[in-house]
Amino acid sequence: MISIEEIKKQIPNCLAGTNFANLGKRYEGKVRDNYTTVDGKRIIVITDRLSAFDRVICLIPFKGQVLNQMAKFWFEQTKDIIENHVIEYPDANVIIGRECKPLPVEMVVRGYITGVTSTSAWYNYEKGVRNFCGNVLPEGLKKNQKLPVPIITPSTKAEHGGHDESVSRDQIIERGLLTAERYDTLASACLKLYQRGVEIAAKQGIIFVDTKYEFGISPEGKIVLIDEIHTPDSSRFWFADEYEKRFAAGEEQKKIDKEYLREWLAERGFRGEGEIPAIPEDIKAETARRYIEAYELITGQKFDAQVEPVLPRVEKVLLNI
Ligand SMILES: Nc1ncnc2c1ncn2[C@@H]1O[C@H](COP(=O)(O)OP(=O)(O)OP(=O)(O)O)[C@@H](O)[C@H]1O
Ligand SMILES: [Mg+2]
Structure with missing residues (x-):
């Protein structure tokens, strides 16, 4: 390297x-x-x-x-x-x-319950939420635990600068954002894409934790995957060899993402407000x-x-x- x-x-x-x-x-x-x-x-x-x-x-x-x-x-x-x-x-x-x-929802797929922001599955679960975006979650889950099956937790696409909102399949249909048929097509594609990611990552010793997909309609009217896919800006990856040990000890997972710089900033008291420290x-x-x-x-x-x-x-x- x-x-x-x-x-x-x-x-x-x-x-x-x-x-x-x-x-x-x-x-x-x-x-x-x-x-x-x-x-x-x-x-x-x-x-x-x-x-x-x-x-x-x-x-x-x-x-x-x-x-x-x-x-x-x-x-x-x-x-x-x-x-x-x-x-x-x-x-x-x-x-x-x-x-x-572009279709007006981001399709988030999660295989594990984790995260710290207000839209994350773990944040909501810890606060007592047991139905997250229409997914019924079992009692007794611990942070970073593998979910019984991967779940889809869609979010609306906020306008430039706004914050995205987590929604369920039913809310998406009720609000007229997508038809039921189109939602189900996206959901099925997402789960297959995620599964492919899980398999390829596993061969490299990596856990593909969660990700988000964006779709659009092509000029011929077909559903197309747009934007980007499975990068550290849209996805979480953990090292598989350390997973069990860290999970059992209640420790954070070893991550492949921008966590390194985020933690460096957080240690200096920066969490998004005010002046950015010189790096x-x-x-x-x-x-x-x-x-x-x-x-x-x-x-x-x-x-x-x-x-x-x-x-x-x-x-x-x-x-x-
Ligand atoms: N082929 C495409 N056709 C139409 N829109 C697309 C296509 N590929 C990506 N997009 C859209 O273009 C926009 C690109 O925005 P970009 O990701 O650069 O910034 P953003 O999503 O507004 O903000 P952030 O920087 O937080 O991601 C997204 O809304 C994405 O869905
Ligand atoms: Mg974007």
């Missing part, structure tokens, strides 16, 4: 963002810059921005490439289950998909190393790290699109 020294050299080369005037209508998410072209394509540039506590915290070298290539791995591993929006990957940090009409280079490089390690572990492939400025490379590729 690339050394910490090499990773540090990439810090000044990080991709902060893009602002292409001629690509199409621009929409900036916390991590990705999206462009909708006039000919029905969605160009998504995955930047090196890291978000935590609903804020953009800093730039992490190679993070955009890790996320994009991990999504690529999973799109390819799941395309027999459901069609996805992908047209091509013209650069390590770019994916071009077909522009679809030292060592912490950025270690965060990057963990992302790269996760990529190599999950995909079983070596990460191709080029120490070079990302923006000019992306610019060159997209100028010829």
Whole structure:
């Protein structure tokens, strides 16, 4: 794997963002810059921005490439289950998909009961909730326990900057967000996608804990998987070899995600409010190393790290699109 020294050299080369005037209508998410072209394509540039506590915290070298290539791995591993929006990957940090009409719910699938935020299954269970988004949960579950069967806990898609709301199948249908038939099609696809993720991750010694999917309707009227799939920004992964021991001892699980930086921030009293603490280079490089390690572990492939400025490379590729 690339050394910490090499990773540090990439810090000044990080991709902060893009602002292409001629690509199409621009929409900036916390991590990705999206462009909708006039000919029905969605160009998504995955930047090196890291978000935590609903804020953009800093730039992490190679993070955009890790996320994009991990999504690529999973799109390819799941395309027999459901069609996805992908047209091509013209650069390590770019994916071009077909522009679809997004469906207004995010489909969250959980195999374990965990989490700390107010929308998480464990937070609600601990407060006494036994029917979570229409799923009846048994008594006596402990934090991080495997659920008897994976559950779907959909959430509505909040407008830019708003907070998502957890809902049940019945609420989705009552509110007219989806028809019952369409919900059931999505639910069945989600469970198959999650199951595929569980199987592939297990072979690599990883527990695929939970994730979320977004779907859209293609111009021909088909349901298509859009956005991204099974990356550390949308999913939780734990190391399988430590699971039982830690679970029995009531300890936290060893995680593959942005937890490292979140904990570093939390130790300094930052939980999303006020000024973001300055992040030292060592912490950025270690965060990057963990992302790269996760990529190599999950995909079983070596990460191709080029120490070079990302923006000019992306610019060159997209100028010829
Ligand atoms: N092929 C596609 N067609 C239409 N919309 C898409 C497609 N792929 C992704 N999207 C949508 O584009 C939006 C991309 O936003 P993005 O994820 O960059 O930011 P966000 O979801 O608003 O905020 P966050 O940064 O918190 O994720 C999402 O709503 C996603 O559902
Ligand atoms: Mg998003």
